[in-house]
Amino acid sequence: MATWKASSSSSSPAASPSRRFISYRRRTKASPPRRPSSESPPRKMRSIADVMAKSPPVVEQEQDDGYGDVTCEKCDLGERDDELLLCDKCDKGFHMKCLRPIVVRVPVGPWVCVDCSDQRPVRRLSQKKIMHFFRIEKQIDQTERSQLSQALGIKYSDDLTYVPGMAPRSANRSKFEKGGMQVLSKEDLETLELCRAMYRRGECPPLVVVFDPLEGYTVEADGPIKDLTFIAEYTGDVDYLKNRENDDCDSIMTLLLSEDPSKTLVICPDKYGNISRFISGINNHNRFGKKKQNCKCVRYSVNGECRVLLVATRDIAKGERLYYDYNGYEHEYPTHLFL
Numbered sequence: 001m002a003t004w005k006a007s008s009s010s011s012s013p014a015a016s017p018s019r020r021f022i023s024y025r026r027r028t029k030a031s032p033p034r035r036p037s038s039e040s041p042p043r044k045m046r047s048i049a050d051v052m053a054k055s056p057p058v059v060e061q062e063q064d065d066g067y068g069d070v071t072c073e074k075c076d077l078g079e080r081d082d083e084l085l086l087c088d089k090c091d092k093g094f095h096m097k098c099l100r101p102i103v104v105r106v107p108v109g110p111w112v113c114v115d116c117s118d119q120r121p122v123r124r125l126s127q128k129k130i131m132h133f134f135r136i137e138k139q140i141d142q143t144e145r146s147q148l149s150q151a152l153g154i155k156y157s158d159d160l161t162y163v164p165g166m167a168p169r170s171a172n173r174s175k176f177e178k179g180g181m182q183v184l185s186k187e188d189l190e191t192l193e194l195c196r197a198m199y200r201r202g203e204c205p206p207l208v209v210v211f212d213p214l215e216g217y218t219v220e221a222d223g224p225i226k227d228l229t230f231i232a233e234y235t236g237d238v239d240y241l242k243n244r245e246n247d248d249c250d251s252i253m254t255l256l257l258s259e260d261p262s263k264t265l266v267i268c269p270d271k272y273g274n275i276s277r278f279i280s281g282i283n284n285h286n287r288f289g290k291k292k293q294n295c296k297c298v299r300y301s302v303n304g305e306c307r308v309l310l311v312a313t314r315d316i317a318k319g320e321r322l323y324y325d326y327n328g329y330e331h332e333y334p335t336h337l338f339l
């Protein structure tokens with residue numbers, strides 16, 4: 001397996017990517033319900049008799065929004081109401097931490113629970129099929145591959161993709177990076193090209209995507225991986241961050257942090273992507289998280305363009321799960337609920 005000889009410890013803060021914690025509009029028990037529109041189902045209304053039956057509170061406490069009795073469908077508790085997501089169809093409540101996988105931030109716009117959702121049949125895919133999809137692409141036939149792509153909701157791609165209407169390739173220039181970006185050495189560039197050629201032949205590091213009831217899809221080593229092995233390049237559609245401010249995709253990755261914020265770029269693996277978007281993050285609020293970390297994500301200037309590469313930071317044993325720190329220095333991705 002080709003290993004990464006880069007001085008991975010030499011990454012400057014500017015070179016470290018981070019996941020984007022994008023602003024959101026809250027829709028939890030703690031937040032006021034949205035005004036009913038002609039399209040949305042009517043909100044639960046309380047009858048006058050109901051209201052009258054309740055004695056007026058002596059001390060004004062929380063404003064009653066009609067959702068006071070909502071509890072979490074999973075744990076049956078109504079506490080931590082700012083984390084209690086309400087389904088936009090059935091109005092049932094779910095703690096973000098009780099959902100599987102955990103929901104780390106309140107989704108932007110409408111949110112429906114699994115029972116009300118007709119999406120993501122991916123959850124029912126057998127592990128074997130997913131493994132095939134990612135490991136030995138050539139061994140699965142075209143029909144199966146397209147079924148899997150549909151189910152996973154993404155098409156396999158080991159390259160950054162540039163789609164009309166999003167950022168053009170010409171926008172991806174490492175010289176626009178605020179404070180500069182570390183340049184991939186000639187030797188590492190050769191390693192990267194070698195790894196990419198190996199990937200194309202189906203010779204990838206031994207990795208499998210598995211489904212964990214607590215973390216959702218996640219990646220495990222299916223054989224030993226040596227320290228400094230190139231794991232994967234983070235791929236997906238390149239877009240301007242400004243186009244994604246209200247996107248609740250939890251896999252958006254920083255690609256270019258520009259002096260001019262309107263030129264800042266992100267990688268969005270919602271349509272195209274590879275195994276990298278399934279790798280779990282550490283909980284960086286406790287010391288156990290740091291102990292689990294076995295790879296890292298670094299941004300490099302490669303032939304004048306920004307690229308995000310994932311590299312092992314120690315030997316990884318077969319069966320070990322891969323983890324890296326989702327947070328770069330500039331944005332706080334909420335990992336406090338992570339396991």
Ligand SMILES: C[S@@+](CC[C@H](N)C(=O)[O-])C[C@H]1O[C@@H](n2cnc3c(N)ncnc32)[C@H](O)[C@@H]1O
Nearest residue numbers: 101102104215216217250251278280281338339
């Ligand atoms: C980049 S995605 C990883 C793939 C994701 N697990 C899936 O099923 O699509 C990030 C999301 O994975 C979950 N996740 C990642 N690391 C986790 C961890 N250590 N513990 C719990 N959930 C985690 C969280 O739901 C997070 O928002």
